[in-house]
Amino acid sequence: MRWGKWIVFLALLFLPTTVFAQEQLVRVRILQNVPSVRLTFSEPFHLEDPKTGKILREWKSLPWVEVVAGEEGIRIGQLKTNLSAIILQTDTDSYFRVNSQPYRGALILMKTAPDRMMVINRLPLERYLVGALTSETSSTWPIEVLKAHAVVSRTMVAHRIWLRKDQPFDVTADTSTHLYYGVLAERPNTQLAVRQTLGQVLTWEDELFSTTFHANCGGHTEDAFELWEMKKKLPPLEGVEDPYCRGFKHYTWETSMTPAELMAALKEDGARLGAVKAIQILEKNRSGRVRSLRIEGTQSNVVMTGEKFRDLLGFNHLRSLNFTAVLLADKWVFKGFGWGHGVGFCQWGGYGMAMKGMKMDPILQHYFPGAKKRSLKGLPGFETAY
Ligand SMILES: [Zn+2]
Numbered sequence: 001m002r003w004g005k006w007i008v009f010l011a012l013l014f015l016p017t018t019v020f021a022q023e024q025l026v027r028v029r030i031l032q033n034v035p036s037v038r039l040t041f042s043e044p045f046h047l048e049d050p051k052t053g054k055i056l057r058e059w060k061s062l063p064w065v066e067v068v069a070g071e072e073g074i075r076i077g078q079l080k081t082n083l084s085a086i087i088l089q090t091d092t093d094s095y096f097r098v099n100s101q102p103y104r105g106a107l108i109l110m111k112t113a114p115d116r117m118m119v120i121n122r123l124p125l126e127r128y129l130v131g132a133l134t135s136e137t138s139s140t141w142p143i144e145v146l147k148a149h150a151v152v153s154r155t156m157v158a159h160r161i162w163l164r165k166d167q168p169f170d171v172t173a174d175t176s177t178h179l180y181y182g183v184l185a186e187r188p189n190t191q192l193a194v195r196q197t198l199g200q201v202l203t204w205e206d207e208l209f210s211t212t213f214h215a216n217c218g219g220h221t222e223d224a225f226e227l228w229e230m231k232k233k234l235p236p237l238e239g240v241e242d243p244y245c246r247g248f249k250h251y252t253w254e255t256s257m258t259p260a261e262l263m264a265a266l267k268e269d270g271a272r273l274g275a276v277k278a279i280q281i282l283e284k285n286r287s288g289r290v291r292s293l294r295i296e297g298t299q300s301n302v303v304m305t306g307e308k309f310r311d312l313l314g315f316n317h318l319r320s321l322n323f324t325a326v327l328l329a330d331k332w333v334f335k336g337f338g339w340g341h342g343v344g345f346c347q348w349g350g351y352g353m354a355m356k357g358m359k360m361d362p363i364l365q366h367y368f369p370g371a372k373k374r375s376l377k378g379l380p381g382f383e384t385a386y
Contacts, residue, residue: 022384022385022386023124023125023126023385023386024124024125024126024158024161024376024382024385024386025105025122025123025124025125026122026123026124026125026128026157026161026170026171027108027120027121027122027168027169027170027171028120028121028122028123028128028169028170028171028172028173028180029118029119029120029168029169029171029172029173030098030101030103030119030120030121030173030180030182031098031099031118031119032112032118032119033112033113033116033117033118034069034116034117034118034119035068035069035115035116035117036066036067036068036069037066037067037098037099037109037119038064038065038066038067038098038099038100039062039064039065039066039067039088039096039097039098039107040062040063040064040065040096040097040100041059041061041062041065041088041090041096042061042063042094042096043061043090043091043094043096044058044059044060044061044090044091044094045058045059045062045088045089045090045096046058046059046088046089047059047076047081047086047087047088048086048087048088048089049083049086049087050085050086050087050108051085056081057079062077065077067109069109069111069113069114069115069116069117070115071114071115073111074086074109074111074117076088084110084111085108085109085110085111086108086109087106087107087108087122088106088107088109089105089106090104090105090106095183098119098121101181101182101184102182102183102184103121103123103182103183104121104123104127104182104183105121105122105123105124105127106121106122106123107119107120107121107122108120108121108122108168110168118168118169120168120169121173121182125154125157125158125161126194126195126198126199128157128180129150129153129154129157129190129194130186130187130190130191130194131180131181131182131183131184131185131186131190132153132157132178132179132180132185133146133149133150133153133190133193133194134181134185134186134187134190135178135179135180135181135185136149136153136178136179136213136347137149137190137347139187139188139189139190140189141189141351141354142351142354142355143189143192143193143196143354144353144354144358144359144360144363145347145350145351145353145354145360145363146189146190146192146193147193147196147197147360148345148350148354148360148363148364149193149213149345149347149350150190150193150194150196150197150200151197151200151201151202151211151360151364151373152202152211152213152344152345152364152367153178153211153213154197154199154200154201154376155201155202155203155208155209155211156177156178156210156211156212156213157170157171157178158201158208158376158379158382159208159209159210159211160177160210161381162208162379162380162381162382165381197360198386199375199376199377199385199386200373200374200375200376201373201374201375201376201379202236202364202368202371202372202373203371203372203373203374203379204234204235204236204370204371204372206372206379207379208379209234209236209237209371210224210237210344211344211345211368211371212224212341212343212344212345213344213345213346213347214338214339214340214341214342214343214344214345214346214347215249215250215338215339215340215346215347215348216245216248216249216250216251216338216339216340216346216347216348216349217242217245217338217340217342217346217349218245218251218252218288218320218322218336218337218338218339218342219241219242219243219245219246219251219288219322219337219338220239220240220241220242220286220287220288220322220342221239221240221242221287221342221343221344221346221367222239222285222287222289222321222341222342222343223237223238223239223285223286223287223343224237224238224239224343224344225237225238226239226285226287226289226291227307227341227343228343235369235370236368236369236370236371237343237344237368238369239286239287239342239343240366240367240369242346242349242366242367244346244348244349244350244352244353244356244366245338245346245348245349245351245352246352248348248349248351248352249348250319250338250339250348251337251338251348252335252336252337253319253320253335253336253337253338253339254333254334254335254336255317255318255319255333255334256328256331256332256333256334257313257317257331257332257334258330258331258332259275259276259330259331259332262276262313262332263275263276265312265313265314266295266302266312267312269295269302269304269312272297272299272300272302273295273296273297273298273299273300273301273302274297274298274299274300275297275298276295276296276297276327276332277296277297277298277327278295278296278327279293279294279295279296279325279332280293280294280295280296281293281324281325282294282303287322287342288322288337289306289320289321289322289342290306290309290321290322290323291305291306292304292305292306293306293309293325306321307321313334318334318336319336319338319339319340320336320337320338320339320340320342321336321342322336322337322338322342323335323336323337324336344367344368345367345368346367349366349367350363350367353366361373
């Protein structure tokens with residue numbers, strides 16, 4: 001009897017975490033505005049109506065099926081659902097293929113036009129991070145930088161989950177938020193990095209913030225205040241000097257354009273300018289990035305922000321705002337430092353720090369000074385996570 005009481009007591013002690021904790025999910029948009037997708041399920045799954053939560057049909061497997069956005073609703077092979085949004089749910093440990101690419105968890109298909117739909121993969125955040133991390137870095141990188149990146153990615157994605165709770169998805173699978181190639185990108189090393197940092201995020205004044213990242217800052221990270229519309233400065237995102245990415249991939253770059261190519265890239269401004277005679281940098285910010293410049297042409301002059309100039313020339317052409325422009329012979333030559341907007345975590349700098357033997361916490365503190373590392377659980381909107 002005595003032991004029986006103890007067993008009941010112990011069971012109650014462990015119940016709250018095992019029974020009430022919910023695995024935090026993330027919704028990743030993997031395709032948009034497609035008329036159809038080809039799906040393969042090799043293990044059991046079911047069809048669910050997202051509005052009612054009702055399970056409408058169950059399958060043991062389906063070698064392949066075409067799902068079409070039809071006028072009257074989404075069609076799964078010959079099955080007409082008459083629904084504008086459906087969920088196809090599998091067990092997290094099994095996976096399914098979308099146009100031959102494997103994913104885990106659930107697939108949400110949502111009509112966006114009479115014959116178009118968006119395709120969203122909904123899966124546990126921690127499982128997503130294992131694949132997402134490899135998509136952004138290399139699984140051969142030292143474990144301490146992978147752990148730092150896991151915390152950075154988890155924070156950024158959780159911040160979006162919090163901001164976008166009324167939207168159909170939290171992140172996209174492309175570079176505009178966080179690359180994600182699905183199950184194929186999962187690696188033992190990234191799994192280890194995610195497991196060793198389980199649920200850990202960065203906060204400032206007990207709130208999540210956008211811990212964005214970029215390939216290489218070129219020597220100084222950017223102040224988020226320079227690029228984003230913000231009411232006030234955010235100390236962990238004010239930008240820091242970074243000696244650790246020096247000499248690594250994308251630290252410097254060079255590109256060139258003919259005057260005709262430059263004129264075409266500048267669009268209406270190009271037509272107004274005539275042939276470009278000179279490009280003068282008017283102002284640089286604290287991190288060395290161009291705030292504004294003047295372009296002198298044969299017909300007129302134009303003053304524009306560095307950001308607009310980079311947008312017109314192309315983000316992958318003018319790889320960063322830390323650049324110089326010189327006319328050499330018959331070409332405009334642009335030379336610069338870093339690749340990306342430069343705000344937040346410098347991936348190659350984090351790699352450089354880990355190669356010097358530095359651990360995850362000093363890496364995070366270097367790029368996000370003053371930020372506090374804590375568990376996601378308990379933050380507003382994540383009370384029951386994990
Ligand atoms: Zn850097």
